[in-house]
Amino acid sequence: MKLYYSPLACSLADHIALEEVGLSFERERVNLKTKRTESGRDFNEITSKGYVPALILDNGETLTENIAILDWIASQYPALSVPGPLGRTRLLETLTYLSTELHRSFKSMLHANGDAERASAAATIGGHLSFLSNQFKGDFLFGSTPTVADFYLFVMLLWAEHFDLAVPSPLAMFRDLLKSRPAVQRAMRAEGLHQKEDA
């Protein structure tokens, strides 16, 4: 299995999930500007979508789209999924919210043209974070253990930190809790993100 990622991109959620389940997997960094992988391959040949994450399964199939990849990991490793008859649906509900609402708002922030657009994106992000901070059923979104959705949320909380956005205090505590997990630290180290955290 091989994960194509870019440092601090949304692929970090998949990276953490793979580390959490203790799988042995390969990983390769992608330069999203040049669309070249670390080994010099044209990333568009791996996925014509040209964006991360992309996960190559052991049977050679290529998975793309964060919701699908995270759902696949959770289905293979139930410790990262949500139990119960509606468990998978609740997980997809949350992953979809994270992707189509929160992640999309960060894209608006990234591409904002001027202060007014930035402020508007920040306000939208703030609304989503406030909603999410009320969804916790324990230390994590679905209870006392993390699911793949927690890792996706965590990545966007790192983005909030990067953009200097205030987050509700339960989410700041959650971000610290995730940063202390060995699997998170391994994934962040592998992406070269540890310098700031270790400083």
Ligand SMILES: N[C@@H](CCC(=O)N[C@@H](CS)C(=O)NCC(=O)O)C(=O)O
């Ligand atoms: N629909 C995709 C979007 C993934 C995405 O936005 N990836 C970003 C990094 S977080 C990326 O690779 N952007 C580079 C590009 O689109 O050229 C998904 O949900 O997985």
